Amino acid sequence: MITGGCHCGAIRYALSAAPMGSMICHCATCRRVSGALVVAWVSVDPDAFAITKGKPAHYASSPGISRQFCSLCGAQLTYARDDDDSFLDVATATLDDPNASPPTHHSWLSHDLAWVKFGDGLPNFQNSRYDD
Ligand SMILES: [Zn+2]
Ligand SMILES: [Zn+2]
Numbered sequence: 001m002i003t004g005g006c007h008c009g010a011i012r013y014a015l016s017a018a019p020m021g022s023m024i025c026h027c028a029t030c031r032r033v034s035g036a037l038v039v040a041w042v043s044v045d046p047d048a049f050a051i052t053k054g055k056p057a058h059y060a061s062s063p064g065i066s067r068q069f070c071s072l073c074g075a076q077l078t079y080a081r082d083d084d085d086s087f088l089d090v091a092t093a094t095l096d097d098p099n100a101s102p103p104t105h106h107s108w109l110s111h112d113l114a115w116v117k118f119g120d121g122l123p124n125f126q127n128s129r130y131d132d
Helices: 028-034
Strands: 002-005 012-015 021-025 039-044 049-053 057-062 065-069 076-081 084-091 105-107
Touching (some): 028 039
Parallel strands (some): 021 105
């Protein structure tokens, strides 16, 4: 069982299956919503994700997009598309062991800040990995 939660501990979750993917998103929406330069996400089967403590708040960051976060400490937890229930993204940094889920690529470099440099050698995509 993979576990995680927000900073204050009000929200806890568990994953009953290993993530299907892992990436770093450079998009402007993730940046503003999180207050961070980039946000790393793991993609999971929505059926394998369960909130085990607390009640996350929801925010529609774009039409058809729902993000869950802790209303107490503000930690961003998940990203979901209303029109695609094949995956749920969970913020890698909220996992209890983020080291277990290293990213395989960077997405949305078209939104990137000029001074963000990773140099980790991973593939870069100008938009979504699936749009390029
Ligand atoms: Zn919290
Ligand atoms: Zn993003």
